[in-house]
Amino acid sequence: xxxxxxxxxxxxxxxxxxxxxxxxxxxxxxxxxxxxxxxxxxxxxxxxxxxxxxxxxxxxxxxxxxxxxxxxxxxxxxxxxxxxxxxxxxxxxxxxxxxxxxxxxxxxxxxxxxxxxxxxxxxxxxxxxxxxxxxxxxxxxxxxxxxxxxxxxxxxxxxxxxxxxxxxxxxxxxxxxxxxxxxxxxxxxxxxxxxxxxxxxxxxxxxxxxxxxxxxxxxxxxxxxxxxxxxxxxxxxxxxxxxxxxxxxxxxxxxxxxxxxxxxxxxxxxxxxxxxxxxxxxxxxxxxxxxxxxxxxxxxxxxxxxxxxxxxxxxxxxxxxxxxxxxxxxxxxxxxxxxxxxxxxxxxxxxxxxxxxxxxxxxxxxxxxxxxxxxxxxxxxxxxxxxxxxxxxxxxxxxxxxxxxxxxxxxxxxxxxxxxxxxxxxxxxxxxxxxxxxxxxxxxxxxxxxxxxxxxxxxxxxxxx
Ligand code: F0G
Numbered sequence: 358x359x360x361x362x363x364x365x366x367x368x369x370x371x372x373x374x375x376x377x378x379x380x381x382x383x384x385x386x387x388x389x390x391x392x393x394x395x396x397x398x399x400x401x402x403x404x405x406x407x408x409x410x411x412x413x414x415x416x417x418x419x420x421x422x423x424x425x426x427x428x429x430x431x432x433x434x435x436x437x438x439x440x441x442x443x444x445x446x447x448x449x450x451x452x453x454x455x456x457x458x459x460x461x462x463x464x465x466x467x468x469x470x471x472x473x474x475x476x477x478x479x480x481x482x483x484x485x486x487x488x489x490x491x492x493x494x495x496x497x498x499x500x501x502x503x504x505x506x507x508x509x510x511x512x513x514x515x516x517x518x519x520x521x522x523x524x525x526x527x528x529x530x531x532x533x534x535x536x537x538x539x540x541x542x543x544x545x546x547x548x549x550x551x552x553x554x555x556x557x558x559x560x561x562x563x564x565x566x567x568x569x570x571x572x573x574x575x576x577x578x579x580x581x582x583x584x585x586x587x588x589x590x591x592x593x594x595x596x597x598x599x600x601x602x603x604x605x606x607x608x609x610x611x612x613x614x615x616x617x618x619x620x621x622x623x624x625x626x627x628x629x630x631x632x633x634x635x636x637x638x639x640x641x642x643x644x645x646x647x648x649x650x651x652x653x654x655x656x657x658x659x660x661x662x663x664x665x666x667x668x669x670x671x672x673x674x675x676x677x678x679x680x681x682x683x684x685x686x687x688x689x690x691x692x693x694x695x696x697x698x699x700x701x702x703x704x705x706x707x708x709x710x711x712x713x714x715x716x717x718x719x720x721x722x723x724x725x726x727x728x729x730x731x732x733x734x735x736x737x738x739x740x741x742x743x744x745x746x747x748x749x750x751x752x753x754x755x756x757x758x759x760x761x762x763x764x765x766x767x768x769x770x771x772x773x774x775x776x777x778x779x780x781x782x783x784x785x786x787x788x789x790x791x792x793x794x795x796x797x798x799x800x801x802x803x804x805x806x807x808x809x810x811x812x813x814x815x816x817x818x819x820x821x822x
Contacts, residue, residue: 374407374445376588379698381670389445392505394575394586402697403588404628405445415636418442422603436460437496440599443632444497444592446504453499453529457492458596460484462604462759465728468740471721473747477740477758478610479725480601483732483765487549490597490622490763491521497593498583499525507581508532511574513567514584515618515687516546517764522583523553534580536560536567541686543769563681565692568619585621586694591628594621598629601759602639610643611756614746616738616763617647617656617710618688620699626761627702643759646708646751647699648742650718650735652682653689656696660703660710671697671704684715684772684781687735687764709751713741715783716796719776723800726773731766777801 376387380401387393387403396403410418422440425433432438436458441448462480469477482490499522502510511534512522519535519542526533533555537547541563550557560567568584575582585591602609613630615623626645633639649657655678663672678691693699703710713721721744722737739760746752766773775781779801782793807817 374405376403377406378402379404379701390504392581394572394582394588402586402695404698405588405592407443407445407632409443409632409635415638418636419603419607419638422599431456434459435496436600437493437593437596440596443599444596445589446497446500450500450504452496453503453525454496455486455492455524455528457485457496458600460597460600462601463728463730465725465730467728468721468724468730471724472740472744472758474743474752474754474758477743477760479728479730479732479740479760479762480597480604481730481732481762482597483736483762483768485521487517487521487524488765488768489517489521489733490594490761491517492525493597494585494590494592494594494621494625495521495525495583498522498587498590499529499531501589502531502581502583503529505581507579509534509579510581510583511535511571512583513537513564513571514542515564515689516542516550517687517768518584519555519557520546520549520553523550523555526555527553532556534558534574536571536574538563538567541689543686543771545768545770564619564690565677565681568692568694584694585619585624590621591625591695591698594625595629595632597761598626598633602633605759607639608757609639609641610759612646612708612743612746612752612758613643613761614646614648614739614743614758615761616685616688616735617649617699618653618690618693618735620647620656620693620695622761622763623647623702624695624698627698627705631702631705642706644708645702645706646742646746647703647710648738649710649712650683650685650688650738651712651714653678653691654712655691656693656700657710657712659696660700671700682784683718685718685734685738686769687733688738709746711742711745713738713745717741717744719781719796720799722772723776723798723802725762726766727800730762732762733764733766733768734772736762736764777803779803 378385378396383399485492509532513536539559681691721741781796
């Protein structure tokens with residue numbers, strides 16, 4: 358028995374990729390097609406370990422990736438599969454893709470000025486096929502689901518994961534189940550899941566309740582779970598670091614700033630940059646900072662109590678926020694599943710975890726709009742956070758900064774309209790009572806009633822100059 362175990366362990370150790378438990382005291386290894394979400398031995402988070410080549414191979418790799426930008430091959434058209442040498446799939450597996458990735462990096466001069474910086478770049482992951490960053494991870498998770506022979510894929514979601522999974526499941530011909538908190542996801546996101554044909558289970562409770570439930574449900578062998586606790590999601594999502602570095606011609610920005618919800622994104626970026634450094638494609642890590650909304654900030658609270666220099670080993674537990682509140686519904690999360698990996702990414706790169714208020718999120722969002730870019734509220738935590746980090750000296754004026762915008766502006770048009778019309782309640786839902794205090798937007802742009810004549814229109818324009 359023991360011999361068989363040892364043989365299996367030796368075999369895994371020689372495979373091109375394995376799943377490994379990140380708990381230092383455990384470190385259990387599993388094969389790449391073993392169907393697991395957490396360590397079977399200690400329940401710890403799993404991470405996929407791809408064997409990386411030497412830096413000589415790396416130079417070849419970056420050339421290969423450059424050539425693929427002009428290739429018509431479906432794998433090369435995808436901003437995820439283009440980097441397939443660093444993904445845990447054999448060459449030639451059938452992939453489920455919507456040509457995800459390939460998202461732009463924009464200069465944002467007004468947002469930069471707002472943050473107190475001469476320049477700021479925004480990588481807009483909202484330009485993905487379903488309008489959020491989730492697609493980069495989902496293409497990998499659903500490809501793995503098909504390889505495992507799954508019939509049903511499922512997730513808990515604040516809306517974007519659900520929309521993304523629903524789309525990829527439809528492409529793969531799989532049944533899709535999404536668990537969403539009733540009344541707490543935006544109409545636009547819900548509409549996407551409906552249209553892509555998912556079975557939508559509206560759950561009485563919040564996202565954390567949905568997340569707890571999905572973990573129970575996916576014990577059932579007929580269900581394959583696609584939340585970011587699933588390490589294959591992280592594999593797809595880590596390629597955002599590769600694409601960004603290629604776009605930056607391999608010049609590492611000083612800071613990368615991301616919103617923090619369930620913490621898959623920050624974990625994935627940490628892994629992606631770590632792998633690039635391991636390969637010698639970059640020489641140093643950007644500082645990865647995570648921004649949370651004040652009312653849903655369990656990691657920021659934990660971080661504030663840490664002495665960053667002495668945070669090894671990582672803390673064992675995180676105190677959840679019982680009743681998380683924010684108008685940025687995408688990140689209304691009190692008990693993030695991937696907090697350990699995310700905290701590790703922050704500490705290894707000397708980044709920060711901080712909070713921003715509802716007012717700060719709303720004004721930063723409007724500023725991103727003024728740059729002609731736009732994003733959903735959760736994404737704007739980054740710009741609000743950068744403004745704060747600049748004011749506190751954590752970001753210096755001469756440093757280069759990239760914010761990751763995670764979702765498209767049209768994901769939450771109610772919020773946009775209410776902000777500009779001055780009716781956005783300061784509370785935790787966009788449909789609060791009429792008497793609730795309102796956010797006084799600093800950058801409101803109120804639609805005007807104008808008479809149906811040429812002169813009235815010209816007069817209106819003159820008044821606005
Ligand atoms: N921004 C947007 C637009 C999101 O939808 C999410 C998460 C985040 C940021 C936070 O990213 O969870 O990786 O830290 N949305 C998940 C969902 C929870 O179900 O759509 P994270």
